[in-house]
Amino acid sequence: MGRLMFSALLQFLCLSSVAVWTVRGEDPYLFFVWNVSYGTISPLGVPQQAILINGQFPGPNINSTSNNNVVVNVFNNLDEPFLLHWNGIQHRKNSWQDGQLGTNCPIPPGTNYTYRFQVKDQIGSFFYYPSIGLHRAAGAFGGLRINSRLLIPVPYADPEDDYTVLIGDWFTKSHTTLRKILDSGVRSIARPNGVLINGKIAKGDGTDDPLFTMKPGKTYKYRICNVGLKASLNLRFQGHTMKLVEMEGSHTVQNEYQSLDVHVGQCFSVLVTADQEPKDYYLVASTRFIKNVLVGKGIIRYTNGKGPASPEIPEAPTGWIWSLNQFRSFRWNLTASAARPNPQGSYRYGSINITRTIKLFNSVSKVDGKLRYAINGVSHIDPETPLKHAEYFRLSDKVFKYNIISDEGPPEGSTSITLAPNVVNVTFRNFVEIIFENREKSIQSWHLDGYSFFAVAIEPGRWSPDKRSNYNLLDAVSRHTIQVYPNSWAAIFLTFDNAGMWNLRSELIEDRYLGQQLYISVLSPALSLRDEYNIPDNVLLCGLVKGMPLPKPYSI
Template identity: 70%
Template structure:
C-alpha cells in the first residue's frame, strides 16, 4: 500500500508538471510574435522615360516603379532604406494603419528625414488589414519622378476571401506625369506659381508600345490591383472588351458589381477581377484624365497566350461628366457577409448606430500669402517644422514648436486670407467623429487620413447642412482611407479615433499638400501606456530642438 501511495503521489506530480508545461507552451505560443518579412532598399537616381523622353527618376533597387511589398495580414514588415540621393528622403505606406505606431508613418510631422548617404530601418505591422495599397516618398515633390510602388496585404489562410483564387495577380499603377524634375516643380511652387498641367499619363511607368504588359490564358480569371499614384488628375481606367468585377477597395471586400470602367481619384486603389473570355488576341488597357479640357490618355497592351492578332478597333470611350462619377461612388457597397482581416466580422460593426461626439467641417481654400500661392484648410495653410510635431509632443516641448487647434470645427467664413502655420488639432482618444469635407472650388479634391480607415458615407453636390445626414449610407458604406470631393460639393465620413499617435490628414493633390492643404491630428491616450501607443523606437532619428535632449520616461505596459 505504501508503494501505491508513493506511486500515486509521483504520478500526481508528473500530471501537475505536465499540465504546467503545456500551459506555459500555450502561453508562449499566444505571446509569440507574428511573422517577419525583410526588405533592403537602395534608393538612387536613374534614367527613366515614361513619356519616351529620358529624364532623371528615383529608382529603388534599380526599379521604376519600385519593388512590390508582398505581405499577409499581421506580418511585421522591416524595410532598411539606404538613401543614395543627394537630398533627404522619407517613405509613407499609403493606407497602412500602423496600429499604435505613428513613428513609422513617414511624414515630416512625425519623422526626421533620412539624410543623404545614411540609412534608416522602418518596422511596422500590417495589423488586421487586407487589400491593395502603395508607398511613395513624401519629402518635397519626389513622388513626381518615381519612388512609388505597390503594397499588397493578403488575407490569412484561416480567413477566406469571397471569390476563387485568381490565376495570377497584376499591378496597374496609373498616374499623370509632368515630364520635369521634381526640383524644377518644387521651384515653381516655392516661387508662388502652380506646377501647371501634366504632359501625359503613364501605366506602370510607361505609355504606349506593342509589347504586352501582361499575358492571360483563355478561360482564366486574373486579379488586377489598380492605384492612382499621380499628382493631380483623376483617371478613368478600363480594359478593351473586358468588364471589371470590383472585389475590394482599400481594405474592404465589396459587393461584386461589374463595371465598364472605374474612376480612380488621386491616392485611391481598387482591386478587380478580369476573365479572359474574349477572342484570343491583344487588347488595350487604357487610363485617361477626367474632368480636364484636354484629355490625356495612356495605353498598354494585354495579350492572350494563344492570341492571333494585335489590338485593334477604337479605344473604349471614357464616361462624361461629374454625375457619372458620383453615381459610381454611390454604387460601391461593403460586403457584409464576407470575412475580414479584423477580429470581428465586418457586418458586426454597426457604425450607423454609434452616437457622434464631434463634427469637424474642413473647407479647402486657395489664396495668396505674401504674394505667393498657398492652399489651406479652414483658413490655415500648414508648414512643416524642423522638429517633427510628434517628437515635440513626446518630449514635452510642443509649445515651443506649434500651437494646437488654430482652426475651428465649424468655420463660417470664406477665408480670403490664410494663416501660414503648423496646423494641428486635438482629438479625444476613442471618440466617434464625423468629418465633413466641403469643396467650394472648381477643381476636384481627394483626401487621405493616415493611420485610419473611415466610413465613406456620402459625396453630394452643394453645401453640407445637418439635414444632409438623411443622405448618408448608414448601413454598408465602404471602410476606406481616401475620399474624393467634387467641385461645389461635400463629402462625409465617420470614424473612431482609436489609434493613438500623430496622424496626417492631407490633400492627395501633391501641389495642394506641398503648399499647405493638410493638417495633423494629435490623438493622445489618457494614460501613457503601451496598450495604447508604442514608445519612441530606440533607432528613431532625432532632429530639431529635441536632438540632444534626454529621452522621456518610457510608457509602461
C-alpha cells in the same frame, strides 16, 4: 556602429530582396533592403532624372499577409533628404513609422534608416511613395499588397494570378523644377504631360511588350492604384468587364463595371476573366475633369493570342455626375470576413452617437504674393522639429499650438490665409464626423493616415445638419481616401482609437505641398503601451530634440 552592423546583417540576409523569418510563434517577418538612387528614364520619350529603388521604376512590390511584420532598411543615395510613406497602412499604435514630416525626421543623404511596422488586421491593395520634396514626381513609388491569412476566407475564388497596376499622371519636368515652380509662388505646376501604367505607355505600333498576360478562360485579380500627382483617372479594359471586389482594405459588393474612376491616392481590386477572342487588348487609363484629355495604354496579351489590339479603344465617361453616381454604387460586403475571423459588417457604425463634428473647407489664395492652399484658413507649414517628437518630448508649446482652426470652419466669405503648423486635437476613442466642403471649381481627393473611415455621403452643394438624412448608415465602404467634387461636400465617420499623430491631407501634390494638410493628435490619457508604442530605439532626431535623451518609456 550598431546601426551599421544591423544594416550589414540585413543585407546579408536579404541579398537586396526579401527574407522571411518566423520566431517562436511570432507573426512572420519580411525583411527588405532598398537602395534609393537617381537614374535616367524616358517613359514619354524624353530623358529625365528619376528616383529608383534597387534600380527599378516603379519600385519593388511588397507582397505581405495580414499581421506580417515588415522591416525595410532604406539607404538614401540621393543628394537630398528622403522619406517614405506607406499609404493606407494603419500602423496600429505606431505613428512613428508613418513617414511624414510631422512624425519622422528625413533620412539624410548618404545614410540609412530602417522602418519597422506590422500590417495588423489589414488586407487589401495599397502603395508606398516618397512624401517630401515632390519626390513622388520622380518615382520611388510601388505597390504594397496585404493578402488574407489562409484561415480567413476570401469572398471569391482564388484568381489565376494577381497583378499590380500603378496608374498616374506624369510630368517630363524634373521634381526639382516642379518644386522651384511651387516655391516661387507664382503659379501651379499646370497640366501633366502624359499618363503612365506601371511606368510605361504603349506606342500601339505592334512593338510593345505586354504588361500582363492571361490564359483563356481564367480569371485574374488586378490591384489598381492611382499614384499620380493631380489627375483623377478613368480605367477600363478593352473588351472586358471588371468585377469590383476590394477597395482600400475592404471587401465590396461585387458589382460589374465597364470603367472605374480612380482618384488620386485611391486603390481598387477587380477581377477580370479572359473570356474574349484570344489576341491583344489595351488597358486604358485617361484623365478626367481636365481639358485636353491624356490617355495612357498598356498591352494585355492572351497566351495564345493571334492578333494586335484594336485601335478602337473604349471611350471614357464625361462629367462628374457620372463619377458621383458610381461612388453611390459602392457598397461594403457585410457578409465577407475581414482580416479577423468575423464579418466586416459586424461593426454597426450607423448606430453610434456622434461626439464631435469637424467641418473642413479647402481654399486657395496668395500670402505675400505667393500661392498657398489652406484648410479652414490655415496653410500648414512643417516645423524643423516633427510634431510628434515635440509632443513626445513635452515641447509642444515651443513648436505648435493645438486647435488653431475652428470646427465650424472659417467665417463666411473669409479668404485670408495664415501660415502655421496646423494640428487638431481629438479625444481618444471618440466617434467623430468630418465634413469636407469643396467650394472650388476643381475636384479634391482627401486621405487620412492611421485609419479607415466610413464614407457615408458625397453630394453637390453645401452641407447642413439636415443632410444627415441622406447618409448611408448601413454599408458605406470603410476606406482611407475620399474624393470631393467641385462645389460639393463629403461626410465620413470614424472612431479615433489609434493613438498617435496622423496626417490628413489633400492627395493633390501641389495643394498638399503648399499647405493643404493638417495633423490630428490622438493622445491616450493612460500613456500606456496598451495604446501606443514608445519612440523607436533607432529614431532619427532633428530640430529641438536633436541630441536629447529619450523620455522615460511608456509601460503597461
